[in-house]
Amino acid sequence: MSTTTTQAPATGRARRPAPPGQAVDATPAESTLTTLRRGLALSPRLRTGLAGTLGLAVLAMVGRVAVPVAVQQGIDRGLRAPGGPDLRVVAVVAALTVAVLAATTTCSYLMLRRLFTVSETALAELRTRTFRHVHDLSMLHQQTQRRGSLVSRVTGDVDQITQFLQWGGVILLVSVGQILVTTAVMFVYSWQLTLVVLGAFVPAAVVVWRFQPRLATAYGQVRERVGTLLAAISESVVGAEVIRAYGVGERTGERLDTAVVAHRRSQIRALTTSVTSFSSGEVAAGLATAGVVVVGVHLGVGGGLTVGQLTAFLFLVTLFVQPVQIATEVLNEAQNAIAGWRRVLDVLDERPDVADPGDDGVPLPAGALSVTFDRVHFAYPGGPEVLSAVDLSVPARRTVAVVGETGSGKSTFAKLLTRLMDPTHGAVLLSGVPLTRATFASLRSRVVLVPQDGFLFDGTVAANVRLARPDAGDDAITACFAELGLADWVAGLPAGLDTNVGERGEALSVGERQLVALARAYLADPDLLVLDEATSAVDPATEVRLQRTLDAVTRGRTTVTIAHRLSTARAADEVIVFDAGRVAQRGHHDDLVAEPESVYGRLYAAWLAQTR
Numbered sequence: 335m336s337t338t339t340t341q342a343p344a345t346g347r348a349r350r351p352a353p354p355g356q357a358v359d360a361t362p363a364e365s366t367l368t369t370l371r372r373g374l375a376l377s378p379r380l381r382t383g384l385a386g387t388l389g390l391a392v393l394a395m396v397g398r399v400a401v402p403v404a405v406q407q408g409i410d411r412g413l414r415a416p417g418g419p420d421l422r423v424v425a426v427v428a429a430l431t432v433a434v435l436a437a438t439t440t441c442s443y444l445m446l447r448r449l450f451t452v453s454e455t456a457l458a459e460l461r462t463r464t465f466r467h468v469h470d471l472s473m474l475h476q477q478t479q480r481r482g483s484l485v486s487r488v489t490g491d492v493d494q495i496t497q498f499l500q501w502g503g504v505i506l507l508v509s510v511g512q513i514l515v516t517t518a519v520m521f522v523y524s525w526q527l528t529l530v531v532l533g534a535f536v537p538a539a540v541v542v543w544r545f546q547p548r549l550a551t552a553y554g555q556v557r558e559r560v561g562t563l564l565a566a567i568s569e570s571v572v573g574a575e576v577i578r579a580y581g582v583g584e585r586t587g588e589r590l591d592t593a594v595v596a597h598r599r600s601q602i603r604a605l606t607t608s609v610t611s612f613s614s615g616e617v618a619a620g621l622a623t624a625g626v627v628v629v630g631v632h633l634g635v636g637g638g639l640t641v642g643q644l645t646a647f648l649f650l651v652t653l654f655v656q657p658v659q660i661a662t663e664v665l666n667e668a669q670n671a672i673a674g675w676r677r678v679l680d681v682l683d684e685r686p687d688v689a690d691p692g693d694d695g696v697p698l699p700a701g702a703l704s705v706t707f708d709r710v711h712f713a714y715p716g717g718p719e720v721l722s723a724v725d726l727s728v729p730a731r732r733t734v735a736v737v738g739e740t741g742s743g744k745s746t747f748a749k750l751l752t753r754l755m756d757p758t759h760g761a762v763l764l765s766g767v768p769l770t771r772a773t774f775a776s777l778r779s780r781v782v783l784v785p786q787d788g789f790l791f792d793g794t795v796a797a798n799v800r801l802a803r804p805d806a807g808d809d810a811i812t813a814c815f816a817e818l819g820l821a822d823w824v825a826g827l828p829a830g831l832d833t834n835v836g837e838r839g840e841a842l843s844v845g846e847r848q849l850v851a852l853a854r855a856y857l858a859d860p861d862l863l864v865l866d867e868a869t870s871a872v873d874p875a876t877e878v879r880l881q882r883t884l885d886a887v888t889r890g891r892t893t894v895t896i897a898h899r900l901s902t903a904r905a906a907d908e909v910i911v912f913d914a915g916r917v918a919q920r921g922h923h924d925d926l927v928a929e930p931e932s933v934y935g936r937l938y939a940a941w942l943a944q945t946r
């Protein structure tokens with residue numbers, strides 16, 4: 335039976351999702367419009383009240399056009415009135431202009447407020463959704479070299495969309511409004527001059543249009559390089575200790591330098607392309623103004639245009655040219671945002687490695703859980719098989735130790751057992767329920783994995799333990815430490831339960847971190863506990879304390895321990911020995927050591943020699 339997950343793509347659109355484990359950096363070529371359509375479909379809130387916002391943008395623009403119209407009316411009907419200058423008309427025109435400007439300023443304020451609120455809300459949702467999805471992709475997708483790339487999608491790429499929608503989007507809306515209103519007023523004054531202006535911009539429009547695909551490619555590369563740069567930075571920060579210890583700062587620095595240079599080059603390439611496209615707008619602006627002066631004077635001489643109308647038209651040309659140039663620039667910036675959007679959408683399209691069966695799922699049966707591996711095979715994406723035909727069962731309440739040489743498949747076994755990954759073939763069952771059918775809510779509350787490094791979050795000891803049961807009060811947490819025989823250890827901490835453990839728990843020793851992680855598992859009260867024993871040496875006192883705590887935590891529940899210390903294997907009800915991805919032996923420690931030539935016999939002899 336194949337248990338490979340087949341969940342529909344997150345965006346629910348027709349494009350074929352990438353299979354689990356496939357690189358998300360392989361951004362397929364896709365047109366700007368397709369990306370926009372996909373993006374808007376995924377964030378429908380962005381379209382909320384768009385017509386109203388556009389309406390407000392157009393109204394806001396009326397204010398700007400009011401000035402040239404007022405100048406024309408002031409000159410033709412006031413200063414150059416047929417019966418001599420009429421200052422009353424000038425005063426009325428001025429008062430009306432002030433009123434129109436006040437009304438349009440209000441429209442402009444309302445438009446900006448709507449735009450900011452809608453875009454911030456929609457993009458906050460997109461960021462949260464992307465983050466959750468990246469989290470769901472866990473195990474197979476979040477491999478070190480790609481973490482920077484994934485992080486850049488949730489941060490930089492979403493920021494790029496936000497910046498564009500808020501500033502570029504506003505400017506684009508305002509510009510489009512200004513172009514529309516100005517064109518209409520220009521037509522009223524002179525359709526011939528309006529055609530001259532529009533004609534001057536036709537070649538520029540063609541250039542901008544033709545440059546869009548090139549810009550899309552150039553900015554696509556920029557966004558990808560930002561991801562590579564973040565990956566290089568995150569690796570050098572996370573691995574700072576090793577880098578210093580081995581004096582390999584220069585080599586790591588070189589990787590960073592290469593990423594910085596590649597980013598700079600792609601950015602320059604994108605900007606050069608955008609400047610070429612932008613310059614065509616400059617040329618068109620010059621042509622339009624010159625054309626209006628020449629044709630306007632010609633029309634004026636023929637009596638087809640008054641001085642006031644020509645003056646107003648020249649104002650209007652400026653009002654038309656300015657937003658056209660700005661819109662060209664914004665369109666270029668839009669390509670950067672669209673490239674970011676495409677990367678965010680691509681990540682959302684990736685199928686999670688494992689998916690919650692949701693309403694089709696069933697809760698795990700009550701009580702301690704039994705474990706069955708039914709001919710389980712597993713291979714990491716693109717790699718060889720690391721677990722082959724694993725067939726085993728562990729009765730409920732049994733304590734089992736899993737041992738084997740490094741790389742024999744023990745951690746892979748633990749990840750399959752806790753459904754951090756699904757087998758390539760075969761099935762894992764808990765009390766007869768295939769894990770692929772167990773609801774996440776039931777699985778995550780009944781099965782707990784304590785990883786080797788006992789990861790702690792920045793916060794107090796109590797807050798870290800409380801992660802297992804958010805409603806647990808300090809009394810319950812104190813009682814939990816007491817039941818584990820750790821009351822005196824907690825009392826010895828600088829601020830007891832309120833002691834801060836620091837980032838990743840680094841203010842505590844490795845052994846102490848394990849104690850907190852075990853208390854967390856104990857409070858969760860799981861029915862199946864999977865422990866990855868710490869390999870790092872802890873001092874003898876902590877080791878004794880850890881062992882006592884472990885005994886208390888595992889009592890009465892099914893426990894599978896990835897055992898690095900064979901003292902743990904010796905104390906287990908049964909030992910399962912892995913060798914090159916297969917179960918080589920299983921039985922009680924005493925029976926297994928009776929065969930000194932077996933895998934376990936050799937492991938035990940090596941361990942004894944090392945501990946002596």
Ligand SMILES: Nc1ncnc2c1ncn2[C@@H]1O[C@H](COP(=O)(O)OP(=O)(O)OP(=O)(O)O)[C@@H](O)[C@H]1O
Pocket residue numbers: 477714715717720738739740741742743744745746747
């Ligand atoms: N994320 C991964 N991608 C590709 N291959 C992996 C990955 N994780 C582990 N492997 C490979 O799978 C095999 C089994 O690894 P696993 O971590 O299960 O071994 P292990 O017995 O737990 O080793 P150790 O005792 O050192 O922790 C190894 O050959 C390892 O290289």
